Amino acid sequence: MLNFVSSPHVNGLDLAALHETVEGIKEDPNLAKAQFNVTTRWAGQVRSESVVDGFTLGGERYERQHRILADEPCELLGTDSAPNPQELLMAAFNACIMVGYVANASLKGIRLDSVEIRTRGTLDLRGFLGLSDQVAGGYEAID
Numbered sequence: 771m772l773n774f775v776s777s778p779h780v781n782g783l784d785l786a787a788l789h790e791t792v793e794g795i796k797e798d799p800n801l802a803k804a805q806f807n808v809t810t811r812w813a814g815q816v817r818s819e820s821v822v823d824g825f826t827l828g829g830e831r832y833e834r835q836h837r838i839l840a841d842e843p844c845e846l847l848g849t850d851s852a853p854n855p856q857e858l859l860m861a862a863f864n865a866c867i868m869v870g871y872v873a874n875a876s877l878k879g880i881r882l883d884s885v886e887i888r889t890r891g892t893l894d895l896r897g898f899l900g901l902s903d904q905v906a907g908g909y910e911a912i913d
Contacts, residue, residue, distance in 0.1 A: 780875075801827075808821070809823065815849065892909070
């Protein structure tokens with residue numbers, strides 16, 4: 771069910787700030803340029819640690835610190851200490867779509883009661899392990 775509202779906040783977003791951002795980008799397209807950086811290091815076995823150290827928006831650098839851990843389940847030789855890279859990929863994909871969906875609904879004054887995105891991907895480990903030239907090394911499709 772869609773609920774149309776007129777409020778300074780829709781779906782938790784400050785509409786004045788959101789409109790200000792939109793108008794600023796309309797006036798100066800350079801403000802729309804966003805660059806994100808992630809550095810990933812091997813952490814032993816099949817674990818890795820990625821560090822987000824900031825981003826650039828409209829030519830201005832913003833510092834921040836976030837760690838993202840990845841591991842494989844025990845059945846794939848990991849210790850199951852964190853989501854695996856495929857799960858992180860799907861989570862990032864879903865989160866990216868969610869941000870766009872919520873921001874655009876908010877700009878239209880549509881209050882959302884709930885939103886859920888489910889993603890599933892199947893891959894054939896023969897491609898990943900280089901066991902078959904007939905099998906792709908990644909996903910053929912993500913649903």
